[in-house]
Amino acid sequence: MNTNVPGINITIGGLLARTALIVLVILWTLPTFGLFVSSLRDKDQLIVSGWWSALSTSQESEQGRTATSDVEVERDGTYVIAGNIFGENTSKSVDTYGGGFLPDTDDVEYAENEQVGIRDYQAGETVDLGDGVTFTLNTDGSYEWVSPIPLEEGRGKRFFVITTIPPTFSLQNYREVLDSEGFGQAFINTFTVTIPATIIPIAVAAFAAYAFSWMEFPGRQLLFVIVIGLLVVPLQMSLIPLLRLYNSIGEFFGVAAKSYPGIWLAHTGFGLPLAIYLLRNYIGGLPREIIESAKIDGASHFDIFVRLILPLSIPALASFAIFQFLWVWNDLLVALVFLGKTDDQIVMTSKLRELLGSRGANWEILTSSAFISILVPLLVFFSLQRYFVRGLLAGSVKGG
Amino acid sequence: MGQIISALVAIVLGVGALVLYFFGSNLILDTLIPDRAEPDGRVLESREKDRERIRPWLFVGPALILLGIYLVYPAIQTFILSFRDSDGEGFVGIRNYTWALENPEFRTSIRNNILWLLIVPFLSTVFGLLVAVLADRVSWGNFAKSLIFMPMAISFVGASVIWKFVYDANLPNPGQPIPNQIGTLNAVITSLGFQPQAWITVPVWNNIFLMIILIWIQTGFAMVILSAALRGVPDETLEAARIDGANEVRIFFNIMIPQIMSTILVVLTTITITVLKVFDIVQAMTNGQWDTNVLANLMYNLMFRGGGDFGRSSAVAFVLMIAVIPILIWNIRRFQQEEAMR
Numbered sequence: 001m002n003t004n005v006p007g008i009n010i011t012i013g014g015l016l017a018r019t020a021l022i023v024l025v026i027l028w029t030l031p032t033f034g035l036f037v038s039s040l041r042d043k044d045q046l047i048v049s050g051w052w053s054a055l056s057t058s059q060e061s062e063q064g065r066t067a068t069s070d071v072e073v074e075r076d077g078t079y080v081i082a083g084n085i086f087g088e089n090t091s092k093s094v095d096t097y098g099g100g101f102l103p104d105t106d107d108v109e110y111a112e113n114e115q116v117g118i119r120d121y122q123a124g125e126t127v128d129l130g131d132g133v134t135f136t137l138n139t140d141g142s143y144e145w146v147s148p149i150p151l152e153e154g155r156g157k158r159f160f161v162i163t164t165i166p167p168t169f170s171l172q173n174y175r176e177v178l179d180s181e182g183f184g185q186a187f188i189n190t191f192t193v194t195i196p197a198t199i200i201p202i203a204v205a206a207f208a209a210y211a212f213s214w215m216e217f218p219g220r221q222l223l224f225v226i227v228i229g230l231l232v233v234p235l236q237m238s239l240i241p242l243l244r245l246y247n248s249i250g251e252f253f254g255v256a257a258k259s260y261p262g263i264w265l266a267h268t269g270f271g272l273p274l275a276i277y278l279l280r281n282y283i284g285g286l287p288r289e290i291i292e293s294a295k296i297d298g299a300s301h302f303d304i305f306v307r308l309i310l311p312l313s314i315p316a317l318a319s320f321a322i323f324q325f326l327w328v329w330n331d332l333l334v335a336l337v338f339l340g341k342t343d344d345q346i347v348m349t350s351k352l353r354e355l356l357g358s359r360g361a362n363w364e365i366l367t368s369s370a371f372i373s374i375l376v377p378l379l380v381f382f383s384l385q386r387y388f389v390r391g392l393l394a395g396s397v398k399g400g
Numbered sequence: 401m402g403q404i405i406s407a408l409v410a411i412v413l414g415v416g417a418l419v420l421y422f423f424g425s426n427l428i429l430d431t432l433i434p435d436r437a438e439p440d441g442r443v444l445e446s447r448e449k450d451r452e453r454i455r456p457w458l459f460v461g462p463a464l465i466l467l468g469i470y471l472v473y474p475a476i477q478t479f480i481l482s483f484r485d486s487d488g489e490g491f492v493g494i495r496n497y498t499w500a501l502e503n504p505e506f507r508t509s510i511r512n513n514i515l516w517l518l519i520v521p522f523l524s525t526v527f528g529l530l531v532a533v534l535a536d537r538v539s540w541g542n543f544a545k546s547l548i549f550m551p552m553a554i555s556f557v558g559a560s561v562i563w564k565f566v567y568d569a570n571l572p573n574p575g576q577p578i579p580n581q582i583g584t585l586n587a588v589i590t591s592l593g594f595q596p597q598a599w600i601t602v603p604v605w606n607n608i609f610l611m612i613i614l615i616w617i618q619t620g621f622a623m624v625i626l627s628a629a630l631r632g633v634p635d636e637t638l639e640a641a642r643i644d645g646a647n648e649v650r651i652f653f654n655i656m657i658p659q660i661m662s663t664i665l666v667v668l669t670t671i672t673i674t675v676l677k678v679f680d681i682v683q684a685m686t687n688g689q690w691d692t693n694v695l696a697n698l699m700y701n702l703m704f705r706g707g708g709d710f711g712r713s714s715a716v717a718f719v720l721m722i723a724v725i726p727i728l729i730w731n732i733r734r735f736q737q738e739e740a741m742r
Contacts, residue, residue, distance in 0.1 A: 234676065
């Protein structure tokens with residue numbers, strides 16, 4: 001079945017491969033895309049129609065209420081209460097209205113049909129309320145209630161409206177989440193946790209990795225094998241003793257058991273095995289001649305490491321930095337155990353988990369806060385993907 | 401604003417202390433054990449050899465101390481605590497383990513962990529391999545890989561929100577028509593004429609819907625590693641097979657797969673470790689309700705629920721530890737073989 005024309009390579013297999021890949025890519029991106037689209041939608045539309053219909057208009061029924069006599073004015077011998085049921089600035093428009101204080105019918109046949117309890121009036125149509133009183137609701141939501149005698153209305157009358165909502169996209173949900181849900185603060189907290197928890201382990205691990213690669217000391221091999229073993233030890237093995245340790249240190253010194261320095265050190269400890277392993281793979285792979293010729297010139301290991309090896313290791317350091325950054329940023333478990341849930345300590349993952357419980361049906365809040373929390377990792381990921389991939393490869397297929 | 405400043409100060413202080421330690425300790429070492437020199441500064445005898453007996457410990461010291469405090473000591477302590485009561489004080493023998501074996505929630509968690517272990521590593525690897533192979537054949541392969549890889553950057557909690565939205569269900573009241581669905585999966589299902597389902601509340605199957613989230617994340621990882629390994633398969637081997645008339649499918653199964661088998665194993669074990677520790681997804685999606693609990697989440701809940709039961713929680717953690725021991729040993733063996741080839 002090959003139709004191999006030079007330059008054009010189309011086979012049935014090739015076509016199948018292409019289709020399969022397109023399907024996979026769509027399956028993998030659609031969930032995130034749906035979340036993103038939804039986070040930009042109007043919160044009323046979000047709960048009545050799927051994100052894929054974001055570009056079409058939707059209909060909704062809602063309640064309207066007239067103003068009271070407080071705003072009543074006299075005009076040409078009549079008394080008028082006027083206003084707008086949508087308030088200022090809306091993209092909604094009225095389709096039909098009726099019910100409430102508006103007469104359901106002036107037609108007997110209509111009334112017998114129990115399905116139609118409410119008579120629909122077209123937007124702009126004037127409803128006769130008898131005794132010369134009329135009510136009109138226009139497409140833009142403005143209404144006029146006109147009467148020959150003063151309307152003594154203390155509470156405002158109720159009626160129902162079918163509205164059309166055009167597709168609208170705005171950052172309103174984001175504004176709400178950042179301001180009133182405290183997500184802005186959580187964003188800052190996450191940064192506060194992540195930056196030191198990324199930098200400290202790199203520094204500690206780089207020195208250790210150099211020592212494991214190029215220095216002689218008793219127990220070197222055994223200690224490194226222990227590091228390899230620690231690579232896979234579940235975090236769960238550490239939590240309880242550390243929680244107890246932190247609590248007793250906190251009690252002993254009269255300080256808070258849950259603090260930023262506490263979580264920085266915890267993340268440092270948990271990140272070290274991978275950091276040492278990755279950096280040793282890289283630093284140990286540097287040519288021996290560099291180190292030996294510097295030794296002959298009388299340089300100490302400290303000079304060699306700081307002046308020669310560290311600058312050469314930047315790519316490996318960057319790889320690990322991205323790993324650690326993403327891991328700490330995305331972590332939930334360590335944050336739950338070592339940080340409090342107060343506003344000044346809660347991180348975004350923890351906040352999101354709370355929102356999932358308490359605001360599980362408020363998709364406008366969930367979608368926008370989830371997107372805020374994944375925005376920074378996505379930026380880091382797409383701008384530094386090369387280093388990330390390099391780190392992954394060094395971490396798992398070294399020599400294999 | 402105040403917090404940002406104090407965070408910055410803390411960063412400067414923390415990193416400053418580290419720099420001070422490394423430079424300072426090495427400087428002190430150089431001063432304490434100086435070279436023997438003439439008064440005019442000519443070095444008679446270098447004592448770098450003596451200094452080099454101490455210097456490695458200055459280099460690895462901080463790392464060893466941190467590893468000791470945060471991983472080695474707690475692991476031993478957890479093992480000891482698993483034989484103690486809920487306060488971690490009184491000795492109870494193996495009662496925490498016998499309690500676990502009889503506890504229905506623990507059993508469900510074990511069953512679910514096994515299901516996760518059987519399904520997630522395998523499917524992530526299969527999808528990853530599929531994408532790696534397919535993407536090599538099209539001009540936009542790198543773009544496709546990038547998109548499939550993207551979920552790797554997303555937190556498990558973020559991914560849970562994304563998928564909870566996909567699984568969202570708007571169930572009809574009895575006798576009422578099916579309402580509009582905003583969850584993608586139910587929209588597809590209802591458009592095909594089926595009833596919408598509350599996917600994450602239907603036992604046994606709901607586990608699959610949670611697993612999909614992790615597969616979605618881990619496929620990118622498998623793809624990247626396997627893609628690199630596939631590129632390492634020599635072209636001559638593939639060409640030779642093509643000349644012998646083997647079709648692409650046979651080449652894939654009989655040549656490519658055996659050639660990258662060791663990498664496939666690495667990918668499988670790495671994802672296995674991740675799966676064993678899966679916590680965030682279950683915690684965020686169901687918190688173990690509707691028979692979806694797993695060991696890591698059970699351990700966390702035992703740690704805090706009702707004032708916390710350190711003994712039982714430690715026992716559950718240690719069960720997780722036992723599960724990773726074979727992989728731990730395999731990793732060390734692999735490392736020693738690599739070292740031998742160095």
